Amino acid sequence: MENQSSILNKINLISFSLSFSSLPTFNLIYGPLCPFPQFLPVIVELMFGNSSVCRKVLLSSEGQLRTRRGRIVDMVSSCATGIGGQKGRQRRATDPLKLKIFPLVSVKSSFHDVPSKHSMKKFTMDHQAKGYGRPNNTTVPISSNVFEPTTSSNGEVEGKQRVVLIEWLNSIISNLSLPTNASDEELRACLSDGTVLCRILNRLRPGSVIEGGGSNHPSESRSDNVKRFLAAMDEMKLPRFQISDLEKGSMKIVLECLFTLRAQFMPHVGGSNVPNSSSPKKSGVDASTRWKLLGQTLGGGDGSRGELSPRANPSVFYGEERRKTASDSKFQRALRSHVMAEPSAALIHHVGHKFHEVFQLKQGSYADLPAAKITEMMRTNSLDNAPTQSLLSVVNGILDESIERKNGEIPHRVACLLRKVVQEIERRISTQAEHLRTQSNLFKAREEKYQSRIRVLEALATGTSEETQVAMNQLQQTKTDKTKMEEKKKVEEQDMVRLTKEKEQINNEILTLKQELEMARKANEESCIKMETEAKGNQRELEKRLTEVMHLLTESRKRVKELETNHESKSQQWNKKEHIYQIFTEFQLGALRELKFSSQSIKQEISRTQKSYSDEFNRLGIKLKALADAAENSNAVLAENRKLHNEVQELKGNIRVYCRIRPFLPGQTGKQSIVEYIGDNGELGVANPSKQGKDAQKLFKFNKVYGPMAAQAEVYSHIQPLIRSVLDGYNVCIFAYGQTGSGKTYTMTGPDGGSEEEWGVNYRALNDLFQISQNRSRVFIVVTIHVRGTDTKTGASLRGSLHLVDLAGSERVDRSEVTGDRLKEAQYINKSLSALGDVVFALAQKSSHIPYRNSKLTQVLQSALGGHAKTLMFVQLNPELNSYSETVSTLKFAERVSGVELGTARSSKEGRDVRDLMDQVASLKDTIAKKDEEIERLQLLKDLKNVFPGSEKSASGSNLSAKLLKRWHEDK
Numbered sequence: 001m002e003n004q005s006s007i008l009n010k011i012n013l014i015s016f017s018l019s020f021s022s023l024p025t026f027n028l029i030y031g032p033l034c035p036f037p038q039f040l041p042v043i044v045e046l047m048f049g050n051s052s053v054c055r056k057v058l059l060s061s062e063g064q065l066r067t068r069r070g071r072i073v074d075m076v077s078s079c080a081t082g083i084g085g086q087k088g089r090q091r092r093a094t095d096p097l098k099l100k101i102f103p104l105v106s107v108k109s110s111f112h113d114v115p116s117k118h119s120m121k122k123f124t125m126d127h128q129a130k131g132y133g134r135p136n137n138t139t140v141p142i143s144s145n146v147f148e149p150t151t152s153s154n155g156e157v158e159g160k161q162r163v164v165l166i167e168w169l170n171s172i173i174s175n176l177s178l179p180t181n182a183s184d185e186e187l188r189a190c191l192s193d194g195t196v197l198c199r200i201l202n203r204l205r206p207g208s209v210i211e212g213g214g215s216n217h218p219s220e221s222r223s224d225n226v227k228r229f230l231a232a233m234d235e236m237k238l239p240r241f242q243i244s245d246l247e248k249g250s251m252k253i254v255l256e257c258l259f260t261l262r263a264q265f266m267p268h269v270g271g272s273n274v275p276n277s278s279s280p281k282k283s284g285v286d287a288s289t290r291w292k293l294l295g296q297t298l299g300g301g302d303g304s305r306g307e308l309s310p311r312a313n314p315s316v317f318y319g320e321e322r323r324k325t326a327s328d329s330k331f332q333r334a335l336r337s338h339v340m341a342e343p344s345a346a347l348i349h350h351v352g353h354k355f356h357e358v359f360q361l362k363q364g365s366y367a368d369l370p371a372a373k374i375t376e377m378m379r380t381n382s383l384d385n386a387p388t389q390s391l392l393s394v395v396n397g398i399l400d401e402s403i404e405r406k407n408g409e410i411p412h413r414v415a416c417l418l419r420k421v422v423q424e425i426e427r428r429i430s431t432q433a434e435h436l437r438t439q440s441n442l443f444k445a446r447e448e449k450y451q452s453r454i455r456v457l458e459a460l461a462t463g464t465s466e467e468t469q470v471a472m473n474q475l476q477q478t479k480t481d482k483t484k485m486e487e488k489k490k491v492e493e494q495d496m497v498r499l500t501k502e503k504e505q506i507n508n509e510i511l512t513l514k515q516e517l518e519m520a521r522k523a524n525e526e527s528c529i530k531m532e533t534e535a536k537g538n539q540r541e542l543e544k545r546l547t548e549v550m551h552l553l554t555e556s557r558k559r560v561k562e563l564e565t566n567h568e569s570k571s572q573q574w575n576k577k578e579h580i581y582q583i584f585t586e587f588q589l590g591a592l593r594e595l596k597f598s599s600q601s602i603k604q605e606i607s608r609t610q611k612s613y614s615d616e617f618n619r620l621g622i623k624l625k626a627l628a629d630a631a632e633n634s635n636a637v638l639a640e641n642r643k644l645h646n647e648v649q650e651l652k653g654n655i656r657v658y659c660r661i662r663p664f665l666p667g668q669t670g671k672q673s674i675v676e677y678i679g680d681n682g683e684l685g686v687a688n689p690s691k692q693g694k695d696a697q698k699l700f701k702f703n704k705v706y707g708p709m710a711a712q713a714e715v716y717s718h719i720q721p722l723i724r725s726v727l728d729g730y731n732v733c734i735f736a737y738g739q740t741g742s743g744k745t746y747t748m749t750g751p752d753g754g755s756e757e758e759w760g761v762n763y764r765a766l767n768d769l770f771q772i773s774q775n776r777s778r779v780f781i782v783v784t785i786h787v788r789g790t791d792t793k794t795g796a797s798l799r800g801s802l803h804l805v806d807l808a809g810s811e812r813v814d815r816s817e818v819t820g821d822r823l824k825e826a827q828y829i830n831k832s833l834s835a836l837g838d839v840v841f842a843l844a845q846k847s848s849h850i851p852y853r854n855s856k857l858t859q860v861l862q863s864a865l866g867g868h869a870k871t872l873m874f875v876q877l878n879p880e881l882n883s884y885s886e887t888v889s890t891l892k893f894a895e896r897v898s899g900v901e902l903g904t905a906r907s908s909k910e911g912r913d914v915r916d917l918m919d920q921v922a923s924l925k926d927t928i929a930k931k932d933e934e935i936e937r938l939q940l941l942k943d944l945k946n947v948f949p950g951s952e953k954s955a956s957g958s959n960l961s962a963k964l965l966k967r968w969h970e971d972k
């Protein structure tokens with residue numbers, strides 16, 4: 001069916017063309033009369049001056065206007081010549097032509113009947129053609145499908161409408177039982193107290209009005225009820241009647257009002273004046289929506305003035321609601337589908353409170369509906385009033401839900417609801433079919449009746465011409481009626497066919513639903529069987545477990561018995577033991593008594609002994625004091641001895657030997673040290689754990705021995721006086737001796753990149769020298785390790801040298817395990833070291849010949865080792881076991897070195913080296929001798945010149961000298 005609004009737009013266009021034409025011209029296409037529903041029924045009111053004419057016409061989707069009895073053009077033409085058939089009154093060309101168009105809801109009623117001017121004014125929206133602004137009449141029509149004017153041709157229709165209305169009243173108000181042919185007075189009696197009216201309203205719109213009222217006076221209460229009803233109608237903007245209409249006269253207006261109410265809330269039935277003959281699909285949308293659309297069209301598009309409030313126009317309101325909550329539930333989806341496009345809020349109101357709740361199902365599912373609610377719904381007559389499409393939607397919703405739930409199960413209560421709904425649909429279809437059959441029979445009977453009439457009339461036709469004329473007129477009338485009936489029949493047959501098709505379709509749907517239901521039932525049964533099987537399995541399992549538990553119980557009982565027996569025998573044993581212990585305890589008590597006696601005698605003995613001991617202690621204390629005094633004296637004597645020994649050593653000028661033992665390196669922890677003892681006075685005890693007896697331990701003595709924990713600063717603090725003596729003109733030599741890795745470089749230089757605290761002797765010595773020189777402010781020159789200076793006061797020159805020697809490893813070549821160039825180097829080092837050993841040996845032996853020249857090393861160290869130098873040797877030891885022999889040999893060498901006497905050290909300030917002086921004397925003697933010779937030669941030359949004058953011109957000086965010398969010798 002074409003969109004209603006587009007049709008209404010066409011109406012607007014027609015109106016436009018009419019309004020601006022002084023004489024209306026139409027370019028309309030006139031076709032044959034089209035059957036419903038291709039035409040939209042409208043009422044056209046043509047106004048010319050103060051006169052107007054109304055015609056009810058059909059407006060097709062193509063824009064065709066057609067009246068039942070003639071074309072619209074005829075009607076308009078009649079307007080042009082004289083309004084409403086009032087011939088003789090010519091329309092002036094200047095008079096404006098106004099057009100009003102009133103849409104109708106019910107095609108059938110509107111098609112056949114033209115509304116009275118009165119009803120039109122009441123139920124239509126006025127539209128001023130001039131200006132085409134908004135409707136100037138704000139009375140909002142809800143439906144034009146009311147009782148039409150009581151023309152003779154409409155009497156039957158009105159009667160049917162009345163019957164329909166009474167039946168409807170009976171159906172919605174229980175115990176009303178109005179006869180379908182009830183007279184006006186009977187209706188008045190029923191409705192005049194207003195209670196029934198209020199009940200009708202509350203039934204359609206629960207809670208609309210309060211029934212009864214507070215007044216005690218019956219007439220007051222009655223008028224209150226009616227007033228409340230009328231106020232509610234006003235509020236909904238529905239046509240109403242006056243209270244006087246209810247009290248006397250015709251009840252027509254009252255019934256019109258009720259009919260409008262019915263049409264408003266039940267548009268699917270409200271548009272028909274024939275019971276059950278109207279289908280909601282015919283009108284496409286409900287009346288209020290249609291009016292809204294029309295309001296928008298005529299009112300310039302926004303429809304603001306013509307739009308109903310949500311309360312007055314529930315369909316619009318619920319339409320909005322539906323859009324807002326569209327996604328809320330599956331059921332709401334069903335409402336949106338093409339099948340459910342038509343149900344409106346009025347419909348929802350109609351189907352009753354419970355069913356309304358089902359429609360409003362939000363955020364949930366049928367399965368979630370409480371069982372009590374479903375039961376209540378099924379118990380009341382809610383389903384009786386629900387639209388068929390809604391019922392189908394419920395079915396679809398439930399099935400959708402069951403499909404979505406995947407397991408296909410439908411809860412029992414929902415299945416009951418489903419069955420009830422399906423039963424209701426079946427009942428309706430069969431009722432409709434029955435009704436159609438009845439109508440068909442009725443039409444057949446009527447046809448037969450008319451046929452017999454025709455036959456009678458044809459018989460009469462043979463009578464007088466006057467009668468014949470009357471009969472012919474009647475015949476004509478009858479034929480017209482027959483045609484009408486045939487058309488009606490045709491339409492109804494079409495309806496029948498359509499309904500049959502719908503029925504088939506519904507049957508198919510029901511079949512499908514039944515199949516689905518059957519499938520769901522089967523699935524349910526299968527799951528039941530499965531569950532039963534599982535339950536049986538579980539039962540078997542439980543029985544098995546029970547048997548096992550019983551078995552365990554029997555075992556446990558046996559075990560308890562055994563334990564009891566065991567316990568008894570054990571308790572007997574314990575009793576025996578208790579007896580034995582009692583005897584034993586008595587025996588022990590006797591022994592204890594004896595012990596106490598002997599303990600007392602021992603105590604007396606101890607006190608006696610203690611006394612004698614204290615006397616003895618006193619005596620010992622006196623003796624010990626004397627010993628302590630003696631020991632103190634002996635310590636002082638020992639210190640004195642040491643000092644004296646050192647002084648003797650100093651005077652002797654021995655090479656000082658400080659022994660330093662390096663600690664184990666990281667990764668060497670846990671190794672055993674061969675150093676057993678480090679004395680305060682330079683004693684060092686080493687032990688070889690692999691040897692036994694005397695050879696296992698050896699004791700050495702040096703000037704100082706530093707343990708592994710000795711710090712660089714501590715070591716240097718003992719060297720410092722030596723370094724300072726360099727500045728006093730002494731030769732000082734400090735050299736480190738020891739095997740590879742024993743810490744020579746560590747002592748002399750310090751570790752690579754070490755901090756100031758880790759500086760070795762070299763750095764500290766030089767640092768010290770510079771600092772002292774700064775403090776003293778002998779000018780000094782440091783040439784590597786030689787120091788020379790001049791005493792500015794005395795002019796004496798000072799010359800000292802510092803030999804800081806870091807020797808190569810002392811181990812034997814065979815132990816170094818090197819080859820090639822390294823072997824040669826080791827051999828050379830060995831040679832140098834052995835030369836050093838020879839020099840030290842010679843010095844120790846006080847040999848006349850000291851082999852300094854055997855190696856470069858000894859030559860360099862000659863002044864330190866041979867002169868009156870202060871010499872110190874660090875003997876460096878590796879405490880590891882595998883270095884034992886090397887360590888011992890090192891220590892032997894060190895011992896020998898420590899035995900070397902260099903004589904008392906002398907400063908260069910105190911006297912020069914004799915040898916130097918001797919050399920100088922010899923040199924000076926040589927110089928004097930050379931000078932004397934030169935003088936003698938010159939004297940001779942002078943004498944010769946006197947003897948041989950002029951000889952100097954004949955030869956050069958030198959040759960002459962030589963010749964003269966030769967002659968002088970010859971003369972002599």
Ligand SMILES: Nc1ncnc2c1ncn2[C@@H]1O[C@H](COP(=O)(O)OP(=O)(O)OP(=O)(O)O)[C@@H](O)[C@H]1O
Pocket residue numbers: 661662663665708710738739740741742743744745746747751807808809876
């Ligand atoms: N007193 C010490 N405290 C801490 N570490 C030490 C000490 N003496 C030596 N070492 C460490 O022992 C290792 C060997 O020492 P060093 O190189 O001084 O031995 P060396 O006798 O000079 O060896 P080489 O003959 O090869 O020159 C070094 O890693 C050094 O830092």
